[in-house]
Amino acid sequence: MSETGLHDRTAVDESELVARLRAGDERAFEALVERHYPTMLAVARHYVKTRAVAEEVVQEAWLGVLNGIDRFQGRSSLRTWILRILVNTAKTRGEREARTVPFASLAPEDDEPAVESERFRGADDPFPGHWRAYPGNWQRLPDEVLAARETLDIVIATIHQLPAPQRIVITMRDIQGCDSEEVCEALDVSEGNQRVLLHRARAKVRSALEGHLDG
Amino acid sequence: MAEHEHISCQEVVELVTGYLDQTLPPEEASLFEQHINFCDGCEWYLDQMRTTISTVGRITEEDVPPDTREKLLTAFREWKRS
Numbered sequence: 001m002s003e004t005g006l007h008d009r010t011a012v013d014e015s016e017l018v019a020r021l022r023a024g025d026e027r028a029f030e031a032l033v034e035r036h037y038p039t040m041l042a043v044a045r046h047y048v049k050t051r052a053v054a055e056e057v058v059q060e061a062w063l064g065v066l067n068g069i070d071r072f073q074g075r076s077s078l079r080t081w082i083l084r085i086l087v088n089t090a091k092t093r094g095e096r097e098a099r100t101v102p103f104a105s106l107a108p109e110d111d112e113p114a115v116e117s118e119r120f121r122g123a124d125d126p127f128p129g130h131w132r133a134y135p136g137n138w139q140r141l142p143d144e145v146l147a148a149r150e151t152l153d154i155v156i157a158t159i160h161q162l163p164a165p166q167r168i169v170i171t172m173r174d175i176q177g178c179d180s181e182e183v184c185e186a187l188d189v190s191e192g193n194q195r196v197l198l199h200r201a202r203a204k205v206r207s208a209l210e211g212h213l214d215g
Numbered sequence: 216m217a218e219h220e221h222i223s224c225q226e227v228v229e230l231v232t233g234y235l236d237q238t239l240p241p242e243e244a245s246l247f248e249q250h251i252n253f254c255d256g257c258e259w260y261l262d263q264m265r266t267t268i269s270t271v272g273r274i275t276e277e278d279v280p281p282d283t284r285e286k287l288l289t290a291f292r293e294w295k296r297s
Contacts, residue, residue, distance in 0.1 A: 024295045026288070033287055038276035055283060062287055066294040113229070115260075120225040129223025134256035138266050146270060155270050174271040180236060191238070199232035206267040 014078045021069055033062065036079060039176045040086050043186045046168055047090035057093050061086040076185075079178065083186040114203035136214040151212060158208040162201055169194060170201035222246050227257045231264050 020028035040061060044054035064085040072081055121130050138146075145151065159167055168187065172178040178186075183194050222230075227250050233239045234247050251258050279287075 026291060026295075029291050030284075030288070033279055033284070037279045037283075042276075055280075059283065059286055059290070063290055063294070066291065113225075114231070115225075115228045117225070120223070127223075129225035131224045131256040135260045135263055137255075137259045138263050139259075146266065151270065152273060155267075156274055159271070159274075170271065171276075174268050175274050175276065177272075180238075195232055195236065195238065199229070202232065202264060202267055202271075203228075205271060206263055209267055209270065210263065 015074065018072060018078060036082055039172060039178065042168055042171055043083060043086055044090045047094040053093065057090045061089045064089060077182065080182050080185050083182060087186055112200050114199060141213060145213065154208055154212050155205055158205050162204060166197050166201035169197040173198055220246065222250055224254060224257050228260055231261060
């Protein structure tokens with residue numbers, strides 16, 4: 001993993017790339033593949049068992065994209081449209097592969113507070129639910145601390161350990177720059193569930209950073 | 216008059232994601248903002264969450280594997296010919 005985020009690049013005009021792709025421009029195709037491959041692979045891995053099959057699903061989905069590009073009308077984002085083709089491909093394949101984890105497992109489990117309840121004053125306190133001690137003020141931290149490789153490694157390790165549904169949602173939203181609509185479409189979850197999964201994932205990463213930065 | 220409406224810090228931390236996504240109902244969003252305006256702890260928590268998100272955003276994922284790239288380019292050239 002390197003240091004430059006995708007977020008800035010995704011804003012580059014997609015309709016131009018689509019037009020060039022329709023005209024058979026190989027560079028445009030490569031640019032689209034580079035841009036969307038990580039998200040496609042992550043989503044495909046969610047529907048099929050192995051990375052090898054997920055790779056095949058992504059490749060098959062690109063054929064679907066090429067064969068259907070003339071019908072893309074821009075009513076949704078190109079990414080949403082590509083992900084829809086990918087999910088259809090993956091689901092067909094997933095059924096053949098008899099994936100063991102049911103997709104319904106994406107539904108959030110029990111209550112899981114963003115911050116441990118011990119950090120707030122109890123019901124018998126004059127200020128119930130208020131911080132016992134404030135969280136740290138990170139604006140006072142030197143920039144180098146946040147930018148340090150070590151800090152990033154802690155974030156990567158924490159995301160790696162998240163339950164799969166939380167991991168894919170935070171990956172799509174905060175690493176790959178998808179919006180909530182794209183996530184809901186790709187994972188077949190409600191907006192509310194998507195938000196709960198993102199909320200829990202971010203809370204755990206924040207907590208890991210807190211342990212590192214304030215510890 | 217009912218007691219002045221407010222939310223606790225413990226409630227604020229659970230609303231942060233909805234607030235950042237701008238999906239809170241207007242009344243809740245305004246209670247959230249009122250709270251943040253007078254509570255340093257929650258202001259710093261919100262700032263920590265923004266920092267968390269931007270730090271996660273610095274991760275990039277692996278490049279397209281070379282053999283996948285080759286297969287896709289071959290498929291593209293076939294598609295172009297057809």
